[in-house]
Amino acid sequence: MAASMWTFLLVICLVLITVDATPNILFILADDLGYGDMGVYPNPNTTHGRLDTPNLNTLAKQSMMFTDGYAGAPVCAPSRCTLMLGRHTGHCTVRDNGQSLKDDDITIATILNKAGYHTALVGKWGLGSNGTDASPNNKGFEYFYGYTSQENAHDYYPPFLWHNEKQMEISTNKNASAKKCGYPYTTHCVWAEDLMVNATLKYLEEAASSSTQPFYLFHSFTTPHAGGIGSDGETGVPAPYDLPQYKSEWPRVERDFGSVVTMQDQHVGEMLKKLEEVGLDKNTVIFYASDNGAHNEGGHSYKFFESSGPLRGFKRSVHEGGVRSPLLIRWPGVTKPGTVSEQQWGFWDFLQTAAEIAEVPTTSLPDKLDGYSLVPTLKGNNQEQPEYIYHEYCHPNEDHKGWGQGIRFKNWKSVRYNANDTTVELYDLEDDLSETNNLASQHPDVVKMAINYMNTAHVDANFCGH
16 A cells, blocks of 8 residues: 555656756757648648648647748848847847857857757758858857758758768768759658658657656758759759659649658657657647748749648748748647637747746846747736837849838738839738738828838848948
């Protein structure tokens, strides 16, 4: 009887420890996945059917799903900068691909690491090279496996990947080319995404076996971004094999695009299964999002699957299609499964959200943050909408116009193509989600407010070439 009592008390203690344990944080980031690519998001005009994303659809049912989530920028590196630093693109130090974080930039990985988290990055970094102060290991990540270079990440079959600051050769991929590894010889080379997903699965196993430390794991996919085989060129979306749901009469690049989206979905399913297998699922907060809107590169057309859904524009646009992102957040025991939120949230809000999840005091956070914590919304409480959602991009957008800014405040969305223009476009997203009816001439007071927001949000620190 006494032994049974001790067993009972031990079980109770373990349950209490599990409940009270500091949550792990897993952020899964897709690369160039459009708002309409995930099956649970609206896509009213598709003529080729919805992409097959069963695991993400299931995750959405288990999560709080956001209709008004925003990536940090309409392209890769600036978007990741906002996610790391908690600043929007008007203040972030990386505002274009090919730039690096600055020496004094403090990332969420550094903050969580100092708070006792083990920190890991698997996949694409794109914010600084190894051997510099902007390498992943020098920006807060204790473990890194993947690509440091924005351009090298275009190569789906690279000759090496980085493990921390050491190059790990992939001998099968030496001299990889479309001739050597393309159809029907894709199994002759190794798809980097498989290696990176395996690294994440192994990491989760090891994290479970050393249960003394919570973790922050950032898994940064390179798909469905355009890429190549043995090359940094964006010549297609080279899937390792065909999936039967994508029809043989479709263009190869579109079958490949659909296949890599579904393969990413399968890989996310493997991560979710692994969390459950090793007993981490109940104490891990999962974020899933895309780094910008749908791409239109490598011969792929974003219109083939209507990847932007009901939104205007695509990657590189400051219209909604370039910056609005699918966003799922699952926090077991906190977020109510299957809820849909219209709370507006951008990547620069992740830092403060993650910090509050990890119970990091606000006094330990950097100054001059642009974001806010979404935790009250995740707990089912009402929050005021942020004053505005701001994006900028240093190059022409999909309309082939100049340096662009986009601002959303309440339901208004305004776009300005050149930083010094006194004219802007203005849309009411509540009635015109596709941004087709420019109301600027009818609302001069709102236009004035939009220009004021844009002028205030942008700080010119020689990061943009205008």
